[in-house]
Amino acid sequence: MSKEITSRAQDYSQWYNDLVIKGELADYSAVRGCMVIKPYGFALWENMRDALDKMFKDTGHVNAYFPLFVPKSLFEAEEKNAEGFAKECAVVTHYRLKTDPNNKGKLMVDPEAKLEEELVVRPTSEAIIWNTYKTWIQSYRDLPILVNQWANVVRWEMRTRLFLRTAEFLWQEGHTAHATKEEAIEETVKMLHVYADFVENWMALPVIKGVKSESERFAGAVDTYCIEALMQDGKALQAGTSHFLGQNFAKAFDVKFSNKENQLDYVWATSWGVSTRLIGALVMAHSDDEGLILPPKIAPLQVVIVPIYKGDEQKKIVDEKADEILANLKSLGVRVKYDDNDNTRPGWKFAEYEKKGVPVRITLGARDLENSHVEIARRDTREKELIHTDGLAQYVDGLLRTIQRNMYDKAKQYQQEHITEANSKEELIELLDNKGGFISAHWDGTPETEEAIKDATKATIRCIPLDNKQEAGVCVWSGKPSAQRVLFARAY
């Protein structure tokens, strides 16, 4: 049995690492900053990916695949994008290793196999994709292009954390091309809503939809839309972004089209992405000191059945009942497992599945079965109840939906309780230090003030909420006039 999980109160950061590693989602690897996503963690990602993929396809998108490598000359073509990612990119310079003549059994880079042009391992794919779109787009009839890619990307982060910030991560990146500005903006906002829908309805995690301030924009974007979630320690986490790229990439890669009036114009672009970082958000938002708590809709395993018996006769009765429940639940589409491994005791199993966040546990005790009862334990509330075996599968199926809703409601309540208005510098600091969450405060709209607040408080502007109320006021930091409140928070 693995060691205990550090409590949140004791060390929030260590609690998170314990959950990820002891919950068997992921592990460190031999490669600096890269993680191994373990089978349990990957099954979770598969469920998330499949749900998102369906949402993308339902909104008219198709998948494609572009090269892992970006030649340096393409990488540097869109200046701001290049500037934003140059500091953290892995660069391939050679295409061969050879035997090291001075070191038996070792290899060395072959100096004769130096690439003429260095290749950047993609940190994001705008450059390689827009260079390709140039050949795909001639006329307005070729538009829109609504393409998504599921891929690995690499950003050489110096301080990494499992899922939240890793040198390599998995993500999807949508890259769309449009004939008009309006259509591109509509697409940008549409995908933001798709992300919000997914995170709220599948991950049970409420988000705030908004627009980033200029200094928090994606490198190369005209506008960055985002969804922001709140973790249990009061810190915010950016859960997804959708960028309106204007004509920046079309200009950098010379992608023009002839419009309906037969005039040449640059193509309008969007890009949008979510990544395995979402798993980090999921873990931090819902879990407790006993382990993970996974929302039923994406949990790899929704129900586990654990038997308790003594002797062969009881075992036979319990096994038969388990088979029946298993079949009934499977017929309802429930992901369920019967853990009849007799190398481990029931108590060990209880702790193990709690740690792994399985939403519902059914304990099949020979005693209870005599009265046609089984014990049901909910992971989210840790409540237990005895339930009659008649109609059990339907009951459990309904309970999974209840748990999904309850997890969302709980997180929503936490979020609502952690959006607070601050009307002075002192209030802003006090709230950040003692309460956390989103602080709604007036800001004068300048990057200078934003920077000053960040330097002094470590808080950033998470977003300007969509459909934000316009309300005249004074900036809490500079005292200058402000047209609206924005949301500040310390963030992951």
Next chain:
Amino acid sequence: MSKEITSRAQDYSQWYNDLVIKGELADYSAVRGCMVIKPYGFALWENMRDALDKMFKDTGHVNAYFPLFVPKSLFEAEEKNAEGFAKECAVVTHYRLKTDPNNKGKLMVDPEAKLEEELVVRPTSEAIIWNTYKTWIQSYRDLPILVNQWANVVRWEMRTRLFLRTAEFLWQEGHTAHATKEEAIEETVKMLHVYADFVENWMALPVIKGVKSESERFAGAVDTYCIEALMQDGKALQAGTSHFLGQNFAKAFDVKFSNKENQLDYVWATSWGVSTRLIGALVMAHSDDEGLILPPKIAPLQVVIVPIYKGDEQKKIVDEKADEILANLKSLGVRVKYDDNDNTRPGWKFAEYEKKGVPVRITLGARDLENSHVEIARRDTREKELIHTDGLAQYVDGLLRTIQRNMYDKAKQYQQEHITEANSKEELIELLDNKGGFISAHWDGTPETEEAIKDATKATIRCIPLDNKQEAGVCVWSGKPSAQRVLFARAY
């Protein structure tokens, strides 16, 4: 309308490239040897991937994800594997670009950001995975590990061809760990059968299952099992491999377990993979001079409906009928599209969907509809027939199955007609030059003879078929004694 497709007779190799590019499966990219998989090609890959993934899960495997990079010290640990891949690997040496002071707007590798240890972009993942398994495996209770990974890999090939041989490609790689040699061999063979099942029943492509000769083995394997398919030009194509790795990787990475007798032993390994190369095989095996011919079970689009009408009144009748047929086919799970784009004429559409290999075309002519008939065109045989609209969906659904079977049967017949025995050097050469296909011939079992045959004829031993007939004879090349015939062929 895109240019015509080169005929097979004219230039087989160009015909293949035309199909891939004009059929919109893939395209060249700005990165040497890397391709862009276009949406239509990727939809095909998704169907293949999903079918395989289900087969892997049905045989007890789970997915996981391991790092893209392999530190050089791990890469070189298993000597033969390292030797096999060192000559063609992309190497990351730096983790940052910086502004080039001598070249405005350009970036350069930052010499101060040199990695302490070079990272190899994975050409295959045995090294990184077995280095991880070391921490997962202590006891026989931790075994077997049945893990698969869907990933991109990079092998710096000098002569590349779309799908068949690209610097980066997509694949799956299974990596399993076992307590006994027998169990590992059983797994190796089981996955070979899974591959054969998939290629035959989904891709409609018959294969020969066998074992590679020593010199054709995977670098680091004890035995390599393979499935070999035959292309229309008589050349063979290795469609999948499954390796019994013995204890080679366990020894290289010191992965030991305590067995049931509480003794320490090295773990037994297998690995197995298929890649986007399969798409190349699919294209070359089935297509004709008009374009692709895709097997219905994996075709992105199974049925296309094309309307022919004049004027609004006819259009209304045709549209209504199309909607009805569309709904009926969809309810049967058929992937179908109604192409009512009026920017292109029916003749153009016919050619376009032929080129793209859509198995069935339904032409809805206003005239035919007056008699409750529609025209059905099969892509595989190019036969057309008038069919009554009553029960049309069921008919088409059945036709898709017929086409799938017919494609397999045709390929099987071709394969059977192209397995020929040769009993002398002259016969072997004559058959290779004038007929192609698999040549079944006696071989003395030595790598020297194998090499001599390859040098003289460009043919390699494709495999020693499973359950090969043991039959004493003399080697066609050396005249030395031979215990069995093996299959020679020129290959992709």
